[in-house]
Amino acid sequence: MSEASETRKIFLQIPKDLIQEPIIHTLGRRFDVVPNIRAGSITETHARIALEVTGSKEEVSKAVEYIESLGVAIEPVQDD
16 A cells, blocks of 8 residues: 555445355455455345544445445435
């Protein structure tokens, strides 16, 4: 990560058909980012994960776009 890094905090709403997929692992392998799970609730039918993604602005954007392309709903975490 040679550029200045940024950390984006997001919530993932993972649909039932993707719960068994290694989405977060794939982020760290496919993109030059570090995914960090901050919290989560996962059942057989629903998954909601609070995730931090750190890397260059470009790589973080690519990683988030990839997650969205899979059909995962993303919303930003509101910091207080």
